[in-house]
Amino acid sequence: MISVELARSLRDAGLRWHPETGDRFVIDKPEVDDDVYTVSEMTVERHDHPTGTFLGFNGTTEWALDSVSAAESLWLPREDQLRELLGPSFAGLTRESGTDDRTVWTVTAVIAGEDRSFAAVDPAISYAQALAAYITAALE
Structure with a gap:
């Protein structure tokens, strides 16, 4: 969450x-x-x-x-809601083991024509960070 x-x-x-x-x-x-x-x-x-x-x-x-x-x-939007709100900007979600054996989730989104990545230990956080960047770029 x-x-x-x-x-x-x-x-x-x-x-x-x-x-x-x-x-x-x-x-x-x-x-x-x-x-x-x-x-x-x-x-x-x-x-x-x-x-x-x-x-x-x-x-x-x-x-x-x-x-x-x-x-x-x-x-407090859920992971599925955040992914849906990213819409066609969403390019992918990857899961990797971090240096401290914690899983890191990275969302890649196309924002203002560029691939941008957002990483966190919770995929919902990665999606939310991407969505915040997407909204901000769309309103500029």
Whole structure:
């Protein structure tokens, strides 16, 4: 799973979220962004209103709020979602053993006409780094 900081950099680069069942998120406020929630019909439901999208907490005893706006939430996209968002820019994923016997995952993406590589110990992080670079380049 990507970090809250990396998710913020994706959002700040321009990634927009339209909550769907199965999406993970945190409440984007200091001291409450440690708890990860999942959009689900049973516990956290998406409610669309003319004023915006809200995430309603159903029967959640540990949470003091009934709902929170999607704008106050921070999406933590999964590896498959990040790969899909890269679209045709995605060129490949490789797995290698690092020098300290840790696996390193490298995503290669075509960004602004160049092959660029992004390596991390978690493939989701590699995909997120590539997507952030892709979005930033597309908006320049």
